Amino acid sequence: MATDKKTVLIVDDEQSNIFALSAVLIPRGFTCTAALNGEQCLNILSERTAFDIILMDIMMPFMDGIETIQMIRELPQYKNTKIIVITADDNPALRLRSMAVGANGFLNKPIDVDKLVALF
Template identity: 70%
Template structure:
C-alpha cells in the first residue's frame, strides 16, 4: 500500500518563510503550494478541490490570518481542513483569536516540524 502525499498550502507574506517551511516539509513527503496573501490563499482554494492542511501566517497586510481563516471556514470543502496559524508574534490573545476564528492549531516561529506534524 502506498501512502498518498499530503498537500499543504503555506500562506505567508514573507517568501523566505515559505521557502524554509517547504524545504523541511517536501523531504518529509508533503506537496507544498504557496500564497503570499490572504486573498491569494482564497483564490487558490477556489481552484483546488482538496488540501490536507493550511499553514497560515498571522500577521499579513490587508487580510490577516484570522480574517482569512474566517473566509476559509465558509467554503464547504474546507470547513474541516486543518488550519494551523504560524507566527513570530507570541502576544497574549493571538492564540485565542486564532482558535476562535477556526484555527486547529497555533505555533510560534521558529517551527518545530515534529510538533507541526502532530497537528495534521
C-alpha cells in the first residue's frame, strides 16, 4: 500500500552513493529524496513536513553532517526523526560525537543493506 511507504532523505555529496542507496531502498518500497550537502538538506526539510528517516554522510562541503544533524534537531518537526550516519570514517570518536549531537545510528561504508533496513 502506498501509504505504508517510508520516506528517506539521503544526504551525501557523492551522487554515486545516493544512486547506490536509492537503488537498494526503492525496490524495498522506500521513497527517496536526495541532498548533496547540509545546506540542501536543510532547504529540503524546510519545504516538507516529514521524512521517516534521514541517512547522513559526515564529510561534505559547505556544512558537514555533524553540524547538519545539530541544526535538524533544532527543527520541531524533526526532533524525533531517525537520523542514521553513513560514513567511510570508522573512528570511534566520530561515532560518539554523532550520537551526542542526535544521530540514532551509525553505519560504515560500504553499507550492509540488511543492517541499514533493520534500523528503519
